[in-house]
Amino acid sequence: MGTLTNKRILLGITGGIAAYKSADLARRLRDAGAEVRVVMTRTAQDFITPLTMQAVSGSPVHVEMVSAESKTGMEHIELARWADAVLVAPASADFLARLAQGRADDLLTALCLATSAPVAVAPAMNTQMWTNPATQANMLTLRRRAVHVFGPGEGDLACGEVGAGRLLEPVELVTLTAGLFATGELDGLTVLVTAGPTWEAIDPVRGITNKSSGKMGYAVAEAAAAAGAKVILVSGPTALPDPERMQIIRVTSTQEMHDAVHAHVREAHIFIGVAAVADYRPVESAPQKLKKGAERIMLDLVKNPDILASVAALERKPFTVGFAAETDNIEQNARQKLTEKRLDLVCANRVGDGLGFESDTNSLLLIDASGITELPAAAKDKLARALIHHISGKYHVAQERQQQAEGRA
Numbered sequence: 001m002g003t004l005t006n007k008r009i010l011l012g013i014t015g016g017i018a019a020y021k022s023a024d025l026a027r028r029l030r031d032a033g034a035e036v037r038v039v040m041t042r043t044a045q046d047f048i049t050p051l052t053m054q055a056v057s058g059s060p061v062h063v064e065m066v067s068a069e070s071k072t073g074m075e076h077i078e079l080a081r082w083a084d085a086v087l088v089a090p091a092s093a094d095f096l097a098r099l100a101q102g103r104a105d106d107l108l109t110a111l112c113l114a115t116s117a118p119v120a121v122a123p124a125m126n127t128q129m130w131t132n133p134a135t136q137a138n139m140l141t142l143r144r145r146a147v148h149v150f151g152p153g154e155g156d157l158a159c160g161e162v163g164a165g166r167l168l169e170p171v172e173l174v175t176l177t178a179g180l181f182a183t184g185e186l187d188g189l190t191v192l193v194t195a196g197p198t199w200e201a202i203d204p205v206r207g208i209t210n211k212s213s214g215k216m217g218y219a220v221a222e223a224a225a226a227a228g229a230k231v232i233l234v235s236g237p238t239a240l241p242d243p244e245r246m247q248i249i250r251v252t253s254t255q256e257m258h259d260a261v262h263a264h265v266r267e268a269h270i271f272i273g274v275a276a277v278a279d280y281r282p283v284e285s286a287p288q289k290l291k292k293g294a295e296r297i298m299l300d301l302v303k304n305p306d307i308l309a310s311v312a313a314l315e316r317k318p319f320t321v322g323f324a325a326e327t328d329n330i331e332q333n334a335r336q337k338l339t340e341k342r343l344d345l346v347c348a349n350r351v352g353d354g355l356g357f358e359s360d361t362n363s364l365l366l367i368d369a370s371g372i373t374e375l376p377a378a379a380k381d382k383l384a385r386a387l388i389h390h391i392s393g394k395y396h397v398a399q400e401r402q403q404q405a406e407g408r409a
Ligand SMILES: Cc1cc2nc3c(=O)[nH]c(=O)nc-3n(C[C@H](O)[C@H](O)[C@H](O)COP(=O)(O)O)c2cc1C
Pocket: 013, 014, 015, 016, 017, 018, 041, 042, 043, 044, 091, 092, 093, 094, 095, 096, 124, 125, 126, 129
């Protein structure tokens, strides 16, 4: 496995002599396991052709803000969301100035503004340009905004001078890019995630369900995959497209979700139950559409299996994380769920009043035996990354404790 397994790297190339090294960089990023997409500035095309970059990256190269190929017509947003990290190498003095100013006058600067992924720049230029107070002031601004700066190195420059301003070697850039992903926190681990609602059929066209969109569960699954895990996503009916880089099992009812989970739970080191499952199902599901008739009819419901509790009750249970969508008494209800179901961690969120299920943002209270952590409101993909980071820390601590206990026994 490479150091960038499963990572989506958006490689930005700007107009400098060192752009000839970007082809080697793209190849090495892919050798390290990354999926690479390339965005070039217009000037960059004077230094290296999009055709070369397409061949080495294995994907079409993006240059223009407005593109006929874009599915939504908003390529800068599509690419900004796609990326796990943005690496601009080489980064010209002019590009760095535009980035520092927060401009969005071409595809690369616009997506750098639009992404929630880490952004790294690898400056490359003549020494005078690099040491110029204007460039240095721009670098200070970018560092303050948490842009990662890789290099530049020192040595012979293309302009004939010797000094600071060399693009770091591709192999160094790959190592530094891998370092952006806090260690591949879930490398070698399998994570089983449930997402979406379930649907309990009353008849072939009617059923009991809820307002879960599946967005949070899918974001959690994607964040786990981006952290290096092998992910199995068991999804109830959602309108979302299948995420890449994971095994997806589509189910309809809670019983089907339960069965799919138990068919795979033995492989899982971590189980994250994000699905909002129906607690009850009709005792009988009519084979034909029910006809309107009586003024009043009764629907007889029976309890569904509790997927979370059944996983937590396994003798060799994975690290088990549950979600608690609550309209009131959030903390109290979440604590009750933690202890009653013997979970390792509960992620509680408020739903209703436009929050939770259908929205693109969310906030979470993470509750376990050792206390509470609050993840403030953020886009669900960003929140999912923070959650996976938290779960990974807790998982590794739990593993250490277990190993110590086994050592004592
Ligand atoms: C032959 C040549 C080499 C250049 N090399 C560099 C360079 O290494 N670094 C740099 O910052 N600018 C360099 N420039 C200037 C940039 O190409 C120029 O500032 C351009 O506006 C950058 O555009 P971009 O940032 O949109 O790619 C070079 C220009 C020419 C003509």
